[in-house]
Amino acid sequence: MSDSTPGAPEPTASTSTVETSEPAWRRVLRGPLGRNVGLVLALVLIVAAGAVTAGNDFTSWNNALVILRQASIIGVISIGMTLVITAGGIDLSVGSVLGLASIVATLDATQAFVRESHWVVMIIIAIAVGITAGFINGVVIAYGRVAAFMATLAMLVAARGLAEILAERRTLIVGSRPFIDFMNADYIGVDVLIWIFIIVAAAGWILLNRTTFGRRTVAIGGNREAARLAGINVNRHMVWLYLIAGLTAGIAAVMMLGRTTAGTSTHGTLYELDAIAAVVVGGTLLIGGRGTIVGTVFGVLIFATLTNVFVQNNLPSSVQAVAKGAIIVIAVLLQQRFARRETRT
Numbered sequence: 001m002s003d004s005t006p007g008a009p010e011p012t013a014s015t016s017t018v019e020t021s022e023p024a025w026r027r028v029l030r031g032p033l034g035r036n037v038g039l040v041l042a043l044v045l046i047v048a049a050g051a052v053t054a055g056n057d058f059t060s061w062n063n064a065l066v067i068l069r070q071a072s073i074i075g076v077i078s079i080g081m082t083l084v085i086t087a088g089g090i091d092l093s094v095g096s097v098l099g100l101a102s103i104v105a106t107l108d109a110t111q112a113f114v115r116e117s118h119w120v121v122m123i124i125i126a127i128a129v130g131i132t133a134g135f136i137n138g139v140v141i142a143y144g145r146v147a148a149f150m151a152t153l154a155m156l157v158a159a160r161g162l163a164e165i166l167a168e169r170r171t172l173i174v175g176s177r178p179f180i181d182f183m184n185a186d187y188i189g190v191d192v193l194i195w196i197f198i199i200v201a202a203a204g205w206i207l208l209n210r211t212t213f214g215r216r217t218v219a220i221g222g223n224r225e226a227a228r229l230a231g232i233n234v235n236r237h238m239v240w241l242y243l244i245a246g247l248t249a250g251i252a253a254v255m256m257l258g259r260t261t262a263g264t265s266t267h268g269t270l271y272e273l274d275a276i277a278a279v280v281v282g283g284t285l286l287i288g289g290r291g292t293i294v295g296t297v298f299g300v301l302i303f304a305t306l307t308n309v310f311v312q313n314n315l316p317s318s319v320q321a322v323a324k325g326a327i328i329v330i331a332v333l334l335q336q337r338f339a340r341r342e343t344r345t
Helices: 013-020 024-030 032-054 061-086 094-105 108-116 120-142 148-167 177-183 192-209 212-222 224-229 234-260 271-282 293-312 317-344
Strands: none
Touching: 032 293, 061 094, 061 192, 061 212, 061 234, 061 271, 061 293, 094 120, 094 148, 094 234, 094 271, 108 120, 120 148, 120 234, 177 192, 177 234, 192 212, 192 234, 192 293, 212 224, 212 234, 224 234, 271 293, 271 317, 293 317
């Protein structure tokens, strides 16, 4: 026989949850949508500041394309960086790998082979260099048990040095005119570089949000040991992540060659820091466990638009650096606050 009073409603888990749950609007603001709304507002404020200070020169369609074109190369690198950081890793070598790939793709031997075959070979070689560097990073980190910071720092130094040796500190010119024409063409009024960024971002979003690979990436970043006990091959997965980061660096090298028509060991200098900044501002946790491709895209656009506003107003690069630094600090502080609040919840 039940001890409860006949007719009295019994408490259930669902009613208790409803009584203690927070308002729906607050849950929305704490989630991905709320974070993206904040990024959109920040971008709108920067655009408004540019429109007020620079006028029609800033608000023109041509200037919008300039911003997107400038954001595209960093944007592609940032997509790969997002996946790595989501899993709790870091890659400091992507900028140097970009420079090395641009050199290898413009060596005399490579250009001679391109003249005898097709300019697509140059793209394949640049991407192959990026993939190889990413694979080495992944193996050293996953199976060599070297900290990601140190392993990729070593690759940063080695790749830059190898690029200087191969180029003999010279600027190597792209000799294929069809390649240059293709990379500087536009479709539906939008440059090829921008289309590449859109395609890579879309592929990254699908990979992170709609595949088992993405779910495993988030799980590894949240708790590596728990992911291993759940049956995920963590080492192999990390190798794949760094390989993808190298792939995006190789694609960015191809884009850089198309934009500058030359390969040099200085290509990609400090790009890794710009990519990390865009990823962090976009809402991906530096400690791993949460990543957002959409947020990364907004982070890239925020920095690119901010740079354009400074250029339009003839402000020195030192002011740009201070502003970027302040934005990064604010983003990290907000991340820590949200992380503590989610932990309490």
